[in-house]
Amino acid sequence: MAYLKPPWFVRKIINKVAMTTGVGNSQTLTVIRRVSKQPQQIPVVVPEVDGVKYLVSTRGEAEWVKNVRADPHVKLNGTAYVASEVPVEQRAPIIAAYRPLAGKVVEDYFKKLPDDADHPTFALSPG
Template identity: 75%
Template sequence: MAYLKPPWFVAKVFNKFAMATGVGNSETLTVTRRGSGQPQRIPVVVPEVGGIKYLVSTRGESEWVKNVRADPRVTLGSTSYLATEIPVQDRAPILTVYKPKAGRVVEGYWRKLPDDADHPVFALTPAG
């Protein structure tokens, strides 16, 4: 599966700023790294469709996606969830809501990775 590696500035500077400020509708996702068991934190924009929150990977087969597949227990802000991957054929309505919420920055990702199959999507179920 395809992956668009973020530039150094995004990975080392912008993501930290986004998590600290919530800029661009972002929230902080925490997942458990596959190898080390340590937390991985990244900013994500979380669309809600039909009362369900979703995680969308704009850059494709990212490390956080692989980590969620290995351990679907995630935290969004201070709330714990179980993440379930959505089949490719069911992603379009979620991506339709996601793109305008995420803003113009994601347009370039879809030009480079135009197929819905390139953008893993996970439904979040509260792990109460």
């Protein structure tokens, strides 16, 4: 699966600002790293469709995606959830809800990775 690595400035500066301020509708996702078992925090935009919250990876198979697959117990702004991956054929309405929330900043990622299969998506259940 494809992956668009974010530039250093985004990883080290923009992501920290987003998690601190909530800019751009962002929330803080905390997952447990597969190898080190240490927490990893990532800013995410969380669409809600039919009362269910979702995680969408705009950059493809990111490290946080691999970590969620290894341990689906995650926290979103400190609240515990269990993530389950959404089959590719069910992702379109979730991604459609995600894109306007995330704004223009993600449009380039969808141009580079146009297939819904390139955007792992997870439903969140209270956990």
